[in-house]
Amino acid sequence: QVTLKESGPALVKPTQTLTLTCTFSGFSLSTSAMRVSWIRQPPGKALEWLARIDWNDDKFYSTSLKTRLTISKDTSKNQVVLRMTNMDPVDTATYYCARDSGYDWYSDYWGQGTLVTVSS
Amino acid sequence: QSALTQPASVSGSPGQSITISCTGTSSDVGGYNYVSWYQHHPGKAPKLMIYDVSNRPSGVSNRFSGSKSGNTASLSISGLQTEDEADYFCSSYTSSSTFYVFGTGTKVTVL
Numbered sequence: 001q002v003t004l005k006e007s008g009p010a011l012v013k014p015t016q017t018l019t020l021t022c023t024f025s026g027f028s029l030s031t032s033a034m035r036v037s038w039i040r041q042p043p044g045k046a047l048e049w050l051a052r053i054d055w056n057d058d059k060f061y062s063t064s065l066k067t068r069l070t071i072s073k074d075t076s077k078n079q080v081v082l083r084m085t086n087m088d089p090v091d092t093a094t095y096y097c098a099r100d101s102g103y104d105w106y107s108d109y110w111g112q113g114t115l116v117t118v119s120s
Numbered sequence: 121q122s123a124l125t126q127p128a129s130v131s132g133s134p135g136q137s138i139t140i141s142c143t144g145t146s147s148d149v150g151g152y153n154y155v156s157w158y159q160h161h162p163g164k165a166p167k168l169m170i171y172d173v174s175n176r177p178s179g180v181s182n183r184f185s186g187s188k189s190g191n192t193a194s195l196s197i198s199g200l201q202t203e204d205e206a207d208y209f210c211s212s213y214t215s216s217s218t219f220y221v222f223g224t225g226t227k228v229t230v231l
């Protein structure tokens with residue numbers, strides 16, 4: 001059974017760095033073709049893909065946020081960490097992690113998301 | 121990268137059929153057979169319902185079906201049931217550097 005769960009602060013101040021952790025079970029990120037993506041959804045807006053890390057440690061970022069994002073993995077802990085610097089109120093959103101399986105373009109399992117509010 | 125366009129809401133009575141559209145461009149929906157659909161009950165994890173335009177994952181009811189014509193993909197739900205009431209969003213691979221683009225989301229109400 002594949003599960004993913006996001007964790008991190010519910011509230012961050014402007015200019016701070018956000019660190020989110022995705023803890024998953026039911027698969028290993030050391031297995032070929034496994035990938036984990038981060039996606040966010042601001043209130044009332046569409047989802048936005050942020051970043052992805054692959055089993056072979058390849059990393060991919062949204063062009064518009066590339067300079068602020070860092071994605072990493074700890075295979076032994078079954079965790080993927082996303083860091084976003086210089087947080088702004090417009091970054092207020094529910095942040096999701098999701099597994100992308102195989103050499104295809106969809107996420108087959110998602111976490112339930114974690115709401116992050118950026119406010120002083 | 122603009123979001124894919126979905127109707128804000130669709131409703132139907134139990135047993136009826138509904139269709140949700142998802143309109144993009146030739147750089148995403150129209151250019152690739154990589155459209156997926158998700159069901160999302162607020163507060164829960166989104167659930168994959170359709171992938172690669174028309175494929176159903178194991179365990180998803182055959183009441184759900186997907187199709188595509190040009191730059192518009194569609195999700196159809198037949199024999200509408202109360203548990204189908206949820207938010208639905210589409211996603212597509214995009215040739216832009218963001219990999220994925222998502223739909224604006226559709227709230228399905230079972231009357």
